[in-house]
Amino acid sequence: MDVDDEGILGLFARRDEKALLEVTRKFGTHCRRLAMRILGDAQDAEECINDMLMKVWNAIPPAHPLPLAPYLTTMLRRICFDRYQAGKAEKRGGGQMTIALEEMSELLAGTESVESTVDSAALRAAVNHFLSTLSKETRVIFLERYYLLKPYDEIAKIHHMGLSKTKMMVFRTRDRLRSYLEKEGYL
Numbered sequence: 001m002d003v004d005d006e007g008i009l010g011l012f013a014r015r016d017e018k019a020l021l022e023v024t025r026k027f028g029t030h031c032r033r034l035a036m037r038i039l040g041d042a043q044d045a046e047e048c049i050n051d052m053l054m055k056v057w058n059a060i061p062p063a064h065p066l067p068l069a070p071y072l073t074t075m076l077r078r079i080c081f082d083r084y085q086a087g088k089a090e091k092r093g094g095g096q097m098t099i100a101l102e103e104m105s106e107l108l109a110g111t112e113s114v115e116s117t118v119d120s121a122a123l124r125a126a127v128n129h130f131l132s133t134l135s136k137e138t139r140v141i142f143l144e145r146y147y148l149l150k151p152y153d154e155i156a157k158i159h160h161m162g163l164s165k166t167k168m169m170v171f172r173t174r175d176r177l178r179s180y181l182e183k184e185g186y187l
Helices: 005-013 019-038 042-059 070-083 096-104 114-118 121-132 136-146 152-158 163-183
Strands: none
Touching: 005 019, 019 136, 070 136, 096 136, 121 136, 121 152, 121 163, 136 152, 136 163, 152 163
């Protein structure tokens, strides 16, 4: 039986451990892929997913996040970034996180770290405003690259685009973001 997000939240509200099984069944593949993109190590990825499940168990209730996917994605990204910053993932070869941070580092040069800059509320608001000005397709592709850390070839396949076109779209969007952040005084 397929349990929807509201049903899963109901299981959490009743403190039924089936909630964790349903989260894993419904979102497990997505979570594993995301954690692997960031960390590049299966053991670290699984540990982060387990940490996320524990945090979700402790947060719901009182939290009532609908839809669940963005809530879980954000929580897992934060846990994985913390693990990445601790140096464990870097010692084991990194992953898409390393590549994506290198691409974005030119935009956020001169700061303590890319992660601390991205966490800034003002910068986050500026980036969100910039994203709202993009076409849906461009915004989705940009977020798939830098939020979900998908490799270019996977993005190209999903959107039925050539690899070169995908890379160029992301490059141009990143360049537009740089110009926007310079204009707004962040760079």
